[in-house]
Amino acid sequence: MTESAALDTRAVQASVKYITDPGKDRLIYVPSEAGHDNSKWAGQYRDHVVDIHNARSVPPGFSLDREGFELVEHISTVTDFYDDAQISEIYEPEIEALLKLATGAARVHVFDHTRRADSRALREGKVVREPASIIHNDYTDASAAKRVRDLFPEDEAEGLLSRRFAIVNVWRSSNGAPIETAPLALCDATSLDDKDLITVERHSKDRIGEVLQVIENPRHRWFYFPQMQPDEVLLLKTYDSATDGRARFAVHTAFEDPTTPPGAAPRESIETRAFLFF
Numbered sequence: 001m002t003e004s005a006a007l008d009t010r011a012v013q014a015s016v017k018y019i020t021d022p023g024k025d026r027l028i029y030v031p032s033e034a035g036h037d038n039s040k041w042a043g044q045y046r047d048h049v050v051d052i053h054n055a056r057s058v059p060p061g062f063s064l065d066r067e068g069f070e071l072v073e074h075i076s077t078v079t080d081f082y083d084d085a086q087i088s089e090i091y092e093p094e095i096e097a098l099l100k101l102a103t104g105a106a107r108v109h110v111f112d113h114t115r116r117a118d119s120r121a122l123r124e125g126k127v128v129r130e131p132a133s134i135i136h137n138d139y140t141d142a143s144a145a146k147r148v149r150d151l152f153p154e155d156e157a158e159g160l161l162s163r164r165f166a167i168v169n170v171w172r173s174s175n176g177a178p179i180e181t182a183p184l185a186l187c188d189a190t191s192l193d194d195k196d197l198i199t200v201e202r203h204s205k206d207r208i209g210e211v212l213q214v215i216e217n218p219r220h221r222w223f224y225f226p227q228m229q230p231d232e233v234l235l236l237k238t239y240d241s242a243t244d245g246r247a248r249f250a251v252h253t254a255f256e257d258p259t260t261p262p263g264a265a266p267r268e269s270i271e272t273r274a275f276l277f278f
Contacts, residue, residue, distance in 0.1 A: 011051040012224075014255045016185055017134045018216040019198055020044045027200040029211060035127035037120065043200070045134060048216050052185050052255065055223040062223070064103065064168065064237045068189035068247035071225050074098055074172070074233045081174035081270050082126060087113055095170050095272050102235065103168070105276035111151055112273040115174060118182040118254075119266035131182040131254035131267065135214045138273070139167055139239040139249075140199055143210035148275065150207065166276040167239040169250070172232065173269055179228040180264035182254040186236070187214070188221040189247035196220075197249070214251055226257070238273075 019027075022043050032039035055062060055071070062070045076094055078086045096108040115128040123130060139147070144167055149157045173179050196217045202209040214220075225234065236250035 010054040010057045012054075012258055013049055014052050014185070014258060015047045015049050016052075016222070016253055016255055017045050017047055019134070019200075019213040020046055021215055022198060027198070027213075028203055029200050029213075030203050032129050033205075034115075034129050035124050037123065037130050039130070043213070046216070050185075050220070050222050052222040052224050055186070055225050058223070064235055065246040066190065067186075067223075068250035069186045069234060069236045069252075070102075071228075071232055071234055072098070072102060073231055075231045076172075082115065087270075091272070095274060098170070098233070099168060099235075099274055099276060103166075103276055105166075105278055107275075107277040109151075109275045109277070110272060111147070111275060114271050114273075115269070116271070117266060117268045122266060122268065128268075131269075132252075133182075133254050135187070135251060135253040137197070137212040137214075137238055137249040137251050138169065140210040140212055141239075141241075143202070144239040144241070146209060151275075160275075160277055161241075164240075164242050164278040166237055166241065166278075168274055168276055169234075169236040169238050170272040170274065171234040171236060171269060173228060173230045173267075175265075175268040176230050177265055177268075178230070179267050179269065180260050181257070182267045183224050183226065183228065183257055184234065184252050185222050185224050185255045186234075187251040188223065189249060189251075191217075191219050191221040192249070192251060193217060193219070212249060212251070224255075224257070226259070 027043045030040040078091045092110040099108045197212045202211045240248040
């Protein structure tokens, strides 16, 4: 049996949502407010059934610089991921240390956290957002640089932008249970072409940015890590200023896993965004 055939036997088939080519139309995305399912996506979308391979079955694994994502072990001392004080005082230093070790970055700066739940009742009760179910990447060249300028003094920002920097998301279970519903499907960056990417304006309450959405291409290779455990984190490189051939974007989406057991607990997760300066 060839390696590709062996890989196919470990794939699930599931629907993912691509944007159709908008031509010259201006597209705007308005993200939901925490506790409300009120996101608004401009444009036309089409569901495609794709093979999503079990990434745990693929030696020698994945890397941020090649595929754009990787799974690593990480035991946190946080006891409540809904406690903002613990996130600030305990989790952020943990993530900074983790990312320095994993990437060799000279400086890591955590700047954002998003909590999500795959249950309307949980979203309303805990005031969190829904899983993101449209294929996307969080940043573009313009919006990544803008976030640096937004969050650092002008002189410091220009110095930071003069050398390589990246943005990495750290994604994990937030309720002490495995991820069973709405896992993340991840597109191998080596199968992604620049022409597949569409820039969409992101209009939140306090700023305007940009995200990338994706046009369907049969070359795309999709993976996921089933049953992610509470002591595992998924690293996604959602931006890299380097243009030397390494992965620059980690295109991803939540999806409905057909192997999820009946009665599985809804996914609760937290994603932490950090700048990496080299």
